[in-house]
Amino acid sequence: MKLHEYQAKELFSRYDLPIPEGRLVKTPEKAMEHVGRRGFPIAIKAQVHAGGRGKSGGILIAANMDDAREAVYAIHGMTLNTPQTQGNGTKVTKLLLEKGVDIASEFYLSILPDPSTASFLIIASTEGGMDIEEAATTRPEKIIRVRVNPLLGLQAYQQRRIAYALGLTGALCASFSSILTGLYQAVAENDLLLAEINPLALTADGEFFLIDAKAEVDSNALFRQKKLSDLYDSSEYDPLEVEARKHKLNYIRLHGNIGTIVNGAGLAMASMDIIQQAGAEPANFLDVGGGANQAMIENGFRILLSDPQVEAILINIFGGILRCDILAVGVVEAARKVGLRIPVVVRMEGTNAEQGRNILAESGLDLITAKDLDDASAKLKGLCLT
Numbered sequence: 001m002k003l004h005e006y007q008a009k010e011l012f013s014r015y016d017l018p019i020p021e022g023r024l025v026k027t028p029e030k031a032m033e034h035v036g037r038r039g040f041p042i043a044i045k046a047q048v049h050a051g052g053r054g055k056s057g058g059i060l061i062a063a064n065m066d067d068a069r070e071a072v073y074a075i076h077g078m079t080l081n082t083p084q085t086q087g088n089g090t091k092v093t094k095l096l097l098e099k100g101v102d103i104a105s106e107f108y109l110s111i112l113p114d115p116s117t118a119s120f121l122i123i124a125s126t127e128g129g130m131d132i133e134e135a136a137t138t139r140p141e142k143i144i145r146v147r148v149n150p151l152l153g154l155q156a157y158q159q160r161r162i163a164y165a166l167g168l169t170g171a172l173c174a175s176f177s178s179i180l181t182g183l184y185q186a187v188a189e190n191d192l193l194l195a196e197i198n199p200l201a202l203t204a205d206g207e208f209f210l211i212d213a214k215a216e217v218d219s220n221a222l223f224r225q226k227k228l229s230d231l232y233d234s235s236e237y238d239p240l241e242v243e244a245r246k247h248k249l250n251y252i253r254l255h256g257n258i259g260t261i262v263n264g265a266g267l268a269m270a271s272m273d274i275i276q277q278a279g280a281e282p283a284n285f286l287d288v289g290g291g292a293n294q295a296m297i298e299n300g301f302r303i304l305l306s307d308p309q310v311e312a313i314l315i316n317i318f319g320g321i322l323r324c325d326i327l328a329v330g331v332v333e334a335a336r337k338v339g340l341r342i343p344v345v346v347r348m349e350g351t352n353a354e355q356g357r358n359i360l361a362e363s364g365l366d367l368i369t370a371k372d373l374d375d376a377s378a379k380l381k382g383l384c385l386t
Helices: 005-013 028-038 065-075 132-138 156-165 170-189 219-224 239-246 265-277 294-305 324-338 353-361 373-382
Strands: 022-025 042-046 059-062 095-099 103-114 119-125 143-148 192-203 208-210 213-217 250-253 258-262 284-287 312-319 344-350 367-370
Touching (some): 005 213, 119 156, 119 170, 312 324
Parallel strands (some): 344 367
Antiparallel strands (some): 022 095, 103 119
16 A cells, blocks of 8 residues: 655654655645745645656746746646556645755665565665666666665664765764664564655755655555554545455456456466456456455456446356355346346356356356366357457
């Protein structure tokens, strides 16, 4: 789960990380009231779940009231398109107004868990700012990487190694080490998948400030991060994904034409392969899980049918904890309630598979039963969908 910049900064401030003075506003009128009281320069920043805001016009610096008014009304209400919005764009409804900082140097700093080594990976660079991606590609020697054993924690020698590699010594080394320590604690204590500061600014007076901040929380850990769970912003997500979240369904909307319902992530990936082999594209990832009940199946089916891109549905279930007869009842009830207007191919094996097939056959609905994966793929091909 991603956090907005202002939410990430509020979280990081609890660890004594230096945040520029700022305020969140939701209307242009409130923005101008705040600008009139704070003085200049001031940064006007769109609050959306996407990087690349600066290059896309979502961050502007105002030196006077006229500049501020123009920037506020230009950003608020705009549809912001960045490389991360994949051409869809995100409407800006919230602004973060921050006191300007006289920046002398910019650094990049991030911490994220590295599953391949069961460690935390710290990435730092003197190439902070909007072109860090280019620096990583064209000047990889500028990227510093240090892995931290979570059982040992961040060590003093690791802090010094990173600080010295950034050219920081003396008091600046101590200040940077304090920031690094706080950021590491924030990641470890809040189940963050990412904490990124870009740029970490150093002023001419020798003070550090987190000019931009990103944070992403592990969604699987939200049960123990209740306060962070409350920061979920449904307006930043696809409406169908928001609806699926309400019903505790693992759903990700894609751009294809064949909807899928499966139980198990591995089976979901295999089902996507089957769909592509049949000459079509998956419209979603939907894993109802091993403990799914009839209501979850029904809600998942309803969500798929509400997607106008979906031209057919593949249900691929291996009955274990989720029995095939429970699945069949859920599919039949959902189809009757919502109305079945597209082809549905059902392949099921495992616990009570025969009973499940009988329920589908006796439903009176136009459901296509497949005996195995090859048969399911052949029947998808037979639908001649493109």
